[in-house]
Amino acid sequence: MSAQAMPQERNPWQSILSALPWLLVGLALLAFIGYLLIYLHYAWQLFHFPFDYDQGEGFELVDTLMFSRGQWPYRDIDSYPFYSSNYPPLFHIMIVPLVWIFGPQYWTGRLLSFLGTLVTAGAIGYAVQREGKRWWLSLLAGLAFTASNYVYHVGPLFRQHMTMVMFETLAAVLMTVTIDMEEADGRKRPLQIALVMLLLLAAGYTKQLAYATVAAVFIFFFLRQTWRTVKWAIPFAIITGLIFLWLDHSTNGSWMLNTITANINPFVPGQAQGLYRQWFQLHIVLAMSAAFYAVYQLYFERLSLYSIWFVVAIVNSVTAGKWGAGESYFATAIAASCILIGLAFNRLLDWSELRSWAWKAAVTALIGFLFLFQANRFFHMPTHTPALAAIAEALGRPSFVSIAPQTSCSAPRDAEAIPYVDDAGVSLLGRPPTAADSAAGRQIAAFIAEGETAAFGEDAGFNLYLERDVITNPTQLLNLYNNNAVDLTEMLAMLDSQAFDTVVLRAQFYPPPVLDTIGQRYQTEELVQMNGFVYCVMRPRLLD
Amino acid sequence: MVTKRQLGIFFIAMALLAIVGSFAYDLAGGGQFSGIGPAQRLALISAGLVGVVGLTLLPLGDRPA
Numbered sequence: 007m008s009a010q011a012m013p014q015e016r017n018p019w020q021s022i023l024s025a026l027p028w029l030l031v032g033l034a035l036l037a038f039i040g041y042l043l044i045y046l047h048y049a050w051q052l053f054h055f056p057f058d059y060d061q062g063e064g065f066e067l068v069d070t071l072m073f074s075r076g077q078w079p080y081r082d083i084d085s086y087p088f089y090s091s092n093y094p095p096l097f098h099i100m101i102v103p104l105v106w107i108f109g110p111q112y113w114t115g116r117l118l119s120f121l122g123t124l125v126t127a128g129a130i131g132y133a134v135q136r137e138g139k140r141w142w143l144s145l146l147a148g149l150a151f152t153a154s155n156y157v158y159h160v161g162p163l164f165r166q167h168m169t170m171v172m173f174e175t176l177a178a179v180l181m182t183v184t185i186d187m188e189e190a191d192g193r194k195r196p197l198q199i200a201l202v203m204l205l206l207l208a209a210g211y212t213k214q215l216a217y218a219t220v221a222a223v224f225i226f227f228f229l230r231q232t233w234r235t236v237k238w239a240i241p242f243a244i245i246t247g248l249i250f251l252w253l254d255h256s257t258n259g260s261w262m263l264n265t266i267t268a269n270i271n272p273f274v275p276g277q278a279q280g281l282y283r284q285w286f287q288l289h290i291v292l293a294m295s296a297a298f299y300a301v302y303q304l305y306f307e308r309l310s311l312y313s314i315w316f317v318v319a320i321v322n323s324v325t326a327g328k329w330g331a332g333e334s335y336f337a338t339a340i341a342a343s344c345i346l347i348g349l350a351f352n353r354l355l356d357w358s359e360l361r362s363w364a365w366k367a368a369v370t371a372l373i374g375f376l377f378l379f380q381a382n383r384f385f386h387m388p389t390h391t392p393a394l395a396a397i398a399e400a401l402g403r404p405s406f407v408s409i410a411p412q413t414s415c416s417a418p419r420d421a422e423a424i425p426y427v428d429d430a431g432v433s434l435l436g437r438p439p440t441a442a443d444s445a446a447g448r449q450i451a452a453f454i455a456e457g458e459t460a461a462f463g464e465d466a467g468f469n470l471y472l473e474r475d476v477i478t479n480p481t482q483l484l485n486l487y488n489n490n491a492v493d494l495t496e497m498l499a500m501l502d503s504q505a506f507d508t509v510v511l512r513a514q515f516y517p518p519p520v521l522d523t524i525g526q527r528y529q530t531e532e533l534v535q536m537n538g539f540v541y542c543v544m545r546p547r548l549l550d
Numbered sequence: 551m552v553t554k555r556q557l558g559i560f561f562i563a564m565a566l567l568a569i570v571g572s573f574a575y576d577l578a579g580g581g582q583f584s585g586i587g588p589a590q591r592l593a594l595i596s597a598g599l600v601g602v603v604g605l606t607l608l609p610l611g612d613r614p615a
Contacts, residue, residue, distance in 0.1 A: 229552045229615045275589070304607070308614050 016363065024367050030374025031142055037381035038146060041153035044387050049120045049162035051438035053113040057447035057467035059439055059537055061513065063164035064466025065091065065479045067110055070098040071470075074105045080253070080260040083486060084493040086500070087460075088478035090264045092485060095253075096211045097166035110470055115164030122172035123161040126341055127151045129175045133182065133312070134348030140355065146377050147348030153384050154340050155288055155428060156333045159435035166213050167334045173209035174219040175341045177202050181223050182311045185230055203242050210246065214265065218322035219315060219338060226311040268485040271329040278327025285323070285336045288430060289343065291380035296343035299350035312349065316342035330481060333430075383429065388438055390425040403427050415511040415542035416533050424538070434538045446536035447471070450510060453532060453543045457507025462524075464512040465541075477506070480515040487517035498523050504546035511542040554610035561604025568597035 016024070058064045069079040069091045079091035079098070097118070104114035131148030135141065151157055161168050184198040206223060209216035227235040253261040286293055300313035319339035326335035351373045358369035385403060389395040395405035408421040409432055426437035451471045454461040460474035469476045478497070486492040494517065500506065501523040509528045514521055528544035535541070572593050586594070 229557070232552060304603075305610070 020363060024363055027367050027371035027374055030371055030378060031146075032374075034146060034374050034377035034381060035142060035149075037378060038149035038153050041158070041381070041384065041386075042149055045152050045158055045161065047388065048158065048436065048438050049116070051440075052116050052162045055439040055444060055447075056112060056471060057444070057536065058112075058465040060160075060163050060165065060435065061465065061515075062481065063112060063115070064470060064476070065482070066093065066098065066115055066164050066166065067112060067470060068466050068476045068479075069093065069095075070101045070105050070115065071110045073098050074102045078257045078260070080257040080264045082258075082260060083264075083478070083483060085496050086477075087475045088483065088497050089476060090260065090479060090482055090486075092264050092268050092482050093166055094211045094213060094265060096208055097169045097213075100169070112164055112467070116162050119160075119165060119168045120162040122169040123152055123157055126168070126172045126175045129172075129179045130341060130344045130348070133179045133345045134352065136183070137349055138352030138355070140352060143348055143351055143355075143373070147344050150292060150347070150377070150380065151341055151344045153381065154292075154337075155384055155386050155430040155436070156285070156336055157340060158386060159430075159433065160334045160337070163435075165334070167215075168337060170209050170213040170216050171337045171341055173205050173212060174216055174338055177205035177209060177219065177223060178311055178315050178342070179345075180205065181226065185227075185311075189230075199238060203238065206242070207246060207249075211249065214269065215322070215325065215335065215338075218318050222315040222318040223311065225318070226309070226314050229309060229314075263486075263491055264482065267489055267491055268482060270489060271331075271485060272488070273327050274329060275327060277329075277331075278324055281326045281333060281336070282323070284430065285333070285339075288383055289336075289340060289380075290383060291376050292340065292343040292347050295350050295376070296346035299346045299353075302350075310349070312342055312345045316346055330485070386426075386428040386430065386436055388426045390438075395425070398427050407432070409538065411535050411538050411540050412513070413540045414514045415530065416540050419540065437538070439537055443536050446534050446541075450534050450536070450541055450543060453534075454508045454510070459505065459507045461508040461510050462501065462506040463508070463510030464515055465510065468510060483520070484515055484517050492517075494519055501527055504528070504549075507545070509544040511544065512539050552615045553612045554607045554615050555612065557615040558604040558607030558610070561600050561607065563604075565597040565601030565604060568593060568600070572597070 052059060068089065072079045073095065079089070079095075081090045083090040097115075101114050101118055104118075105111075108114060127148040130151050131144040134147040135144035138144065152161065157168070180198065181202045184195050184202065187193075187198075188195055202223065206216070206220045209219060224235060224239055227238065250261075296313075296316050300309075300316055303309050303313050316339060319342050323336050323339055325331055326333065354369050354373070355366070358365040382401075385401065387394060387398060389398045389405050398405050404427060406423040406425050407427055409424050410421040411419050412434065413419060424437060428436050430436070447467065448471075451468045454463075454468050454474075455472055460469050460472075460477050462477050463469065464480050466476045466479075483492060487494070498519060501509075501520065504527050509524055511524070516524070524544070527547055527549075529547045530542045531545045532543040533540050534543060572590050576590070
């Protein structure tokens with residue numbers, strides 16, 4: 007046996023000092039598993055909530071319902087029921103079988119989106135594991151994704167964004183694996199590259215924002231295999247374009263109008279700056295580690311796809327400053343940073359193991375500490391039970407926060423105690439819905455049911471609950487109005503003649519002429535609070 | 551395969567293009583501000599940083615990017 011292979015004898019102090027870092031790693035694992043349990047609880051509560059939690063959810067369910075009936079959701083918004091969608095179809099098509107079996111239920115899309123985040127976390131863990139073979143570090147990297155405040159907020163919602171991130175992550179990981187294999191044995195793997203292209207196509211037809219990941223993958227491919235990239239880019243562009251043209255032709259131009267023209271929204275610089283600042287503060291360890299590793303690769307080794315993806319995603323996150331965009335636009339950058347932190351720390355551990363037990367202990371302790379520090383930055387948890395409130399207080403947080411309900415169509419209300427604490431700040435996302443919220447939703451639906459027509463409402467959920475038509479999609483209507491791409495004549499005439507028995511407002515997202523007509527022809531009869539919003543339930547005014 | 555030097559040249563070219571484009575936009579009558587506006591300042595600073603990174607990559611020669 008060589009001297010190197012012989013086990014080194016350690017004195018008791020060395021044994022204790024070698025074990026201590028694992029205490030930090032264990033605590034970090036505990037913290038991130040705790041976040042996973044909080045995430046599961048939030049998702050479970052959302053699966054049982056039968057109305058809109060986030061304003062756009064119901065309209066994504068309407069899109070799914072239309073696809074399940076063989077109809078396009080890209081329609082002429084000028085005429086009754088004034089509905090159209092601005093999102094690509096794949097996410098909704100994936101849910102169609104569930105809607106066929108269970109009907110138009112919110113949990114169907116929420117479940118798919120939630121499972122997508124778990125797949126993404128798994129892909130992150132796999133990407134780290136295949137390079138470092140350290141299960142605990144791979145687990146921490148994967149769990150860091152689901153622990154992010156942003157991922158937690160939107161992961162279990164009926165929104166297509168996290169499914170796009172899932173396809174993006176799978177594409178990035180598969181591309182890396184494929185190129186590594188090709189460079190190792192010199193054998194080309196066109197089928198695997200084709201699968202990467204398919205995943206990119208799926209990401210893009212889940213949400214348009216995936217173009218950044220498409221760019222990152224092709225930049226990486228170009229750096230490694232320049233001419234082969236051109237050969238793949240041309241058919242990829244042609245297929246993407248042909249699908250686009252087919253959709254536009256099949257919808258008589260409504261596809262282009264609703265998914266491209268309507269998405270040219272005003273840019274709000276303050277919103278972008280605020281979100282960049284918040285993202286950095288909340289994800290400081292992930293962001294700094296990923297950035298350092300990307301710079302290291304730029305100067306001292308070859309750039310990995312993950313580094314390019316991270317940089318491109320960070321730059322593209324500027325689109326979070328568009329009206330209607332938000333924190334979820336950072337999810338791609340978060341996924342990339344989770345992989346990079348795992349790779350960076352694996353590299354550090356490899357380096358330390360070549361030196362001495364003391365170096366290894368120090369680096370392991372540093373990694374454990376940094377993950378714990380990041381866990382503290384991510385702090386978010388419900389505090390509705392005495393035990394959870396006690397945990398929050400023990401960690402130096404309040405056991406509740408005081409937030410005034412959001413009002414747009416009624417007088418401001420006093421702040422009330424909310425049993426959910428989140429270091430992201432005051433947010434209406436993340437707080438698990440309660441039985442009172444479900445009861446409030448049913449109360450609004452009961453008001454609508456007293457009339458005979460569908461409600462003209464900002465949430466789709468109430469009409470869906472009553473199996474009535476869903477009337478318009480307010481944010482999409484506003485997008486089109488702001489781009490001079492809608493004719494409101496028929497809608498305003500119906501509101502003017504009080505053709506709807508009920509109007510339900512939540513945030514007054516409708517274009518100004520619609521709000522003016524509602525104000526002239528309808529009056530508030532009831533105020534109902536649900537999920538931190540005060541809904542104004544309106545009935546027709548008595549006319550002279 | 552692209553080298554570090556080629557990547558550096560690409561970064562420098564992109565930075566120059568961004569700087570020239572930014573002023574060309576002004577000459578074409580775009581923008582809401584007289585002189586250099588906030589978005590243009592941010593674009594110029596970003597382009598400058600990309601250009602500097604490009605310059606530092608030049609000495610790395612033919613190593614693969």
